[in-house]
Amino acid sequence: IAGITQAPTSQILAAGRRMTLRCTQDMRHNAMYWYRQDLGLGLRLIHYSNTAGTTGKGEVPDGYSVSRANTDDFPLTLASAVPSQTSVYFCASSEGLGDHYEQYFGPGTRLTVT
């Protein structure tokens, strides 16, 4: 069982370029999340999805977009990358949204925007 996979593992991206971070889960979880992790700030929620076809904004959504065409995939797109988007990005999933459900995390994507 793979759990959650993310791709790429790391990426160096020029400012202004478009980038899609991929996330796939094989646990048939309804809810999925994208977080960014920055030193001293913990994890901040970017976007989330309650179920296929629905998405919502988290704490720091500006500059990012997501889609949820099916249960398994939840890609995160940076339309025009900026240096402040340099971070480690984690995708996560859970059986349900928030509440008592524990989240399962992918290994992360380290993104550097130059």
Place this chain on the structure above:
Amino acid sequence: AQSVTQLGSHVSVSEGALVLLRCNYSSSVPPYLFWYVQYPNQGLQLLLKYTSAATLVKGINGFEAEFKKSETSFHLTKPSAHMSDAAEYFCAVSDTGGFKTIFGAGTRLFVKA
């Protein structure tokens, strides 16, 4: 509104010593509380969670945490630290019926030989 405060961004203990990582939360409704651990270059994984069944929660790798409503705390402890416990630990809170889980800033645990 929910919030989580982890006291101490870094904690250093000797191998075999008690581990105590502090977490205080605020929530207007009964909370669900979690501790996650992150090893270097990995994603977070659940250590334990409180869901109101019992105030003392036991998790993996010998860790436990006690929910104290009067102190709005959920501190993580382990009686005897092991070198393999060196990692970053995150406390998190979510509300009954809420859609968001709020994570603390994290505490990095160092274990000295």
